[in-house]
Amino acid sequence: MKTLAQLSPQPLWQIFANICEIPHPSKHEQKISAWILQWAKDKGLSVKEDAVGNLFIKKPATAGMEDRPGVILQAHMDMVPQKNADNDHNFLTDPILAYVDGDWVTAKGTTLGADNGVGLASAMAVLASDDVVHGPLEVLVTIDEEAGMSGAFGLEAGWLDGDILINTDSEQDGEIYMGCAGGVDASATFPLVMESVPSGYQSFNLSISGLKGGHSGVDIHTGRANANKLLVRLLNQAIAKFDIQLTELNGGSLRNAIPREANTSFVIPTAQVDSFKTFVEEHQQQIKTNLAIVEPDVSLLLISPEIFAQMWTKDCQRTILNALNVSPNGVLRMSDDVPGVVETSVNLGVVRMKGNKLMALSLIRSLHDDGRTQVEEILSSVYALAGVDVTFSGAYPGWKPSTDSQIMNTVRDVFVERFDYEPKIMVIHAGLECGLFKTEYPNLDMVSIGPTIKFPHSPDEKVDIASVGRYWQLLVAVLAAIPAKTR
Known part of the structure; x- marks a missing residue:
């Protein structure tokens, strides 16, 4: 049986496997936060933490991409802790027992944490890569998205420099999200x-x-x-x-x-x-x-x-x-x-x-x-x-759709070019953090993409392996395709 680290794209899946080893339910993100901080420092990346516990990691543009708008990849570090009644799993101390089940990755009797662990792993894989082409890059990792959004609520002006934010918390391959519900x-x-x-x-x-x-x-x-x-x-x-x-x-x-x-x-x-x-x-x-x-x-x-x-x-x-x-x-x-x-x-x-x-x-x-x-x-x-x-x-607040979004149009064009069919442009009935980011950063141009995750917030949670590969291809291609700033 394949292990997660043997799946493709290998760097993303290896990081996700590492994430599964570290307990990180909502309100208890200390261990995963410390691991991300040390990981970024070991990579020689600039990393800092704000007063509520959000992490900010920066990476310079690759050669020739310095004139591109700054891009922020965003994910949350917490997961929903749900288990079957007959399972004695302790989310504060035990690793998630993730495994490959045919075309899917799932977990033994608990939530998997693909929501939003795969998105977090993809952002970290971009940071770790010497091959991904991108402009000035930031990664924002928020706390407590699943149980109150206190990380997004606590985000202050002045921490982010980018012009574009790509949220990685969507859960359907072939769909691009441009809005979400409030709650x-x-x-x-x-x-x-x-x-x-x-x-x-x-x-x-x-x-x-x-x-x-x-x-x-x-x-x-x-x-x-x-x-x-x-x-x-x-x-x-x-x-x-x-x-x-x-x-x-x-x-x-x-x-x-x-x-x-x-x-x-x-x-x-x-x-x-x-x-x-x-x-x-x-x-x-x-x-x-x-x-x-x-x-x-x-x-x-x-x-x-x-x-x-x-x-x-x-x-x-x-x-x-x-x-x-x-x-x-x-x-x-x-x-x-x-x-x-x-x-x-x-x-x-x-x-x-x-x-x-x-x-x-x-x-x-x-x-x-x-x-x-x-x-x-x-x-x-x-x-x-x-x-x-x-x-x-x-x-x-909800995230009000903007039909004039340049990043949405870029993602759509790249998607069509790479996969040869039109993606669905969607509004999701879930609470993405994007609406809150607009409070302190009203000019951010935002979009949300992700792989196919079924049954999140339940012990049946699973993520489609092939869709993770397509999501990675799309993310990498979008970063390379963002046009230069207009003067």
């Missing part, structure tokens, strides 16, 4: 009111697992099930038939990942246990039938754990389950301007108990600020009816 985090907090469990009740735990999950932007239109929404619907139906009272409810782990798993603990009168088990079996069959094509591996597991002494009051659980049941989720509107692209969506990504509270965390995305605001208003109304407040934080 905002929504957080609702419910107080939990508890009471003692009376005698004659039995304790259970019910979990939903086996869902595909995925990226809450680029996969939101696929119809994949949200574990939080599935479980809440099941519980509402069960409570209408049985005297159930919850003790716990948790699901999902990240706002920007479609939840793959959710679980609840509860008590039920012993006399109703057998009927409830039959209900669960019937509900599981219904889910499997309804989702047979998109979620063939979904399953429910009912077990009897330790005895619970406290349970939610019926009023408390009614309020929470009703609010979560009507909380919007999925695609809310398709774009009128860009056919086939989602305009506005929301993902109920996390439901989490913490002490005597339950938090419901969603991520709203929209190509338009007004679309984002509309969903904020909807969520505010939903949770106001439940008697709780919702807060919004971390809002980031």
Whole structure:
């Protein structure tokens, strides 16, 4: 079996293999940052770090290319840490176990980190190469893109000198991205009111697992099930038939990942246990039938754990389950301007108990600020009816498309010349950092390209090997084809 280092282009894949060896989940980028810093110094490159932890690496133009506009290659150093429930991987200490699986590279039971590790590896491979022709070159490596974009938010004026920025965080071969959605985090907090469990009740735990999950932007239109929404619907139906009272409810782990798993603990009168088990079996069959094509591996597991002494009051659980049941989720509107692209969506990504509270965390995305605001208003109304407040934080702007972009036209022309077909010029329903870069660098001419990455933000993440080769060819050719500055 081939190893990553044996794939082509070899320098890129070797660097990506090295990246996989270094733990780098969002909010914990210290190890990967230190490695990049030392790597750049060992190459004799100019490297510096800003106050929030972004890295800046410079390389002079190759001979004869000094009159070209400065180009910034941009990637983020963090990855989404997602794993299967039966996997004991520790993202803070363990390497990603990447391997070649036919035409793809994937990982054993965890996210791969091709998002955005392949883009980072490509930028570093350009820096390391003596053969790639380019003008004045900078590489910007940001922190925390996947969990708040604090690196992009913290980028200050005066650090970058280039005129053109090539973002390497796109995930579809044959497409050139010229715009992206903006977003905002929504957080609702419910107080939990508890009471003692009376005698004659039995304790259970019910979990939903086996869902595909995925990226809450680029996969939101696929119809994949949200574990939080599935479980809440099941519980509402069960409570209408049985005297159930919850003790716990948790699901999902990240706002920007479609939840793959959710679980609840509860008590039920012993006399109703057998009927409830039959209900669960019937509900599981219904889910499997309804989702047979998109979620063939979904399953429910009912077990009897330790005895619970406290349970939610019926009023408390009614309020929470009703609010979560009507909380919007999925695609809310398709774009009128860009056919086939989602305009506005929301993902109920996390439901989490913490002490005597339950938090419901969603991520709203929209190509338009007004679309984002509309969903904020909807969520505010939903949770106001439940008697709780919702807060919004971390809002980031979209990247407004520019049909006059010179770098977009250059990438398109090079693509046609090299591959002999027209690429798709696209707007992505995901949160690239480009919109934030425009805040401090409004004159940057930007474009985003990348290889084909399937199922990012899930343990099924994989990257197409051949597309990485084509992406590398395109990137190298574009750097060489950027015309000289006009005087």
